[in-house]
Amino acid sequence: MDIAIPIFDGITALDAIGPYEVLSRLPGARVHFLGVDEPGPKRTDNRMLGLHADGALTDLPHPEVIVFPGGYGTRGLMNDEGILAWVRAAHETSQWTTSVCTGALVLGAAGILNGLEATTHWLLLDKLGELGATPVSRRVVEQGKVITAAGVSSGIDMALTLAARMAGEDIAQAIQLAIEYDPEPPFDSGSTAKAPPRIVEMARERS
């Protein structure tokens, strides 16, 4: 089972690594980090880390699973016809097409979210409407084989949901235990509905 995670300069690392850490533990899974342009290291949004792409998108035209991560680098991808063409063709034969954070905007730009409910990072939820989707403020949105997740850390929840669909709930739960995903955030400010208004404003200004 080939799982493609496209990576690019300006990626948000946790968008990709959350789902990778879950899905790589599925029986028979082979996760491929693929450069959207070419193989080699891709620098993250803050440029503090390089994730190594072992191949390029064109090396794997028909993965069973697509996980498109986000980051400000997705802005450029939304207008790149070569990348959008790969996404469309891969989606035609995929079993699952998924995104985390602003990865949804690339799926949207490729036309895949047309008429579907979808989500992305809370700061960019409005953008999804412009791309033909119905934006919904939920952590994980399932629409048939298309699953979109909200910002950054939500990819872990999305991937556990997907793991259960693919391999059953027992395996998904065993993976959850293996990565000891029993979250205890020290604060309750992980969504705009819960964070105090001044924190929402601060997060907006810092973004």
Next chain:
Amino acid sequence: MDIAIPIFDGITALDAIGPYEVLSRLPGARVHFLGVDEPGPKRTDNRMLGLHADGALTDLPHPEVIVFPGGYGTRGLMNDEGILAWVRAAHETSQWTTSVCTGALVLGAAGILNGLEATTHWLLLDKLGELGATPVSRRVVEQGKVITAAGVSSGIDMALTLAARMAGEDIAQAIQLAIEYDPEPPFDSGSTAKAPPRIVEMARERS
């Protein structure tokens, strides 16, 4: 503020990337991924991903913050006197010395956990006792400037705790919102206390 994350072949990626995604957003933070031996790509535990080390441990003898991630690769590090010497010397001048998952075993092998409460991945909690620590089954254990976290995903909670200590609760909460960390695991099986016994057994067998 220099934050050192030692990386090595056999690392569990999320151990490092969870804290990185939080701490890199602190004002003035510079996160350095440092190869324990030399710069270059380090392959993860399943060999499906290369994380690029831009420098080596010896390039940064006195970081303000140390985050030691885990993975089966830590087994070899526990007997590597050069690495343990770096950990000891860096800890002498650090403001914070932290670990995720089996990174705690490296801190323990360096003598840093002597007489302290500490935690690690549930599968290896007993090992901490052999290294002079008092093992405790908690997600994040603070002992002065030494903070240890449980398995893999717990590094996110540890880093948010640390972010609050370093920069105040408002900034920590704004970071939590920026990475939209409002966890909704689809199952409640993230700890041995919560998972059904057959899931614990399955996770143990698969490890």
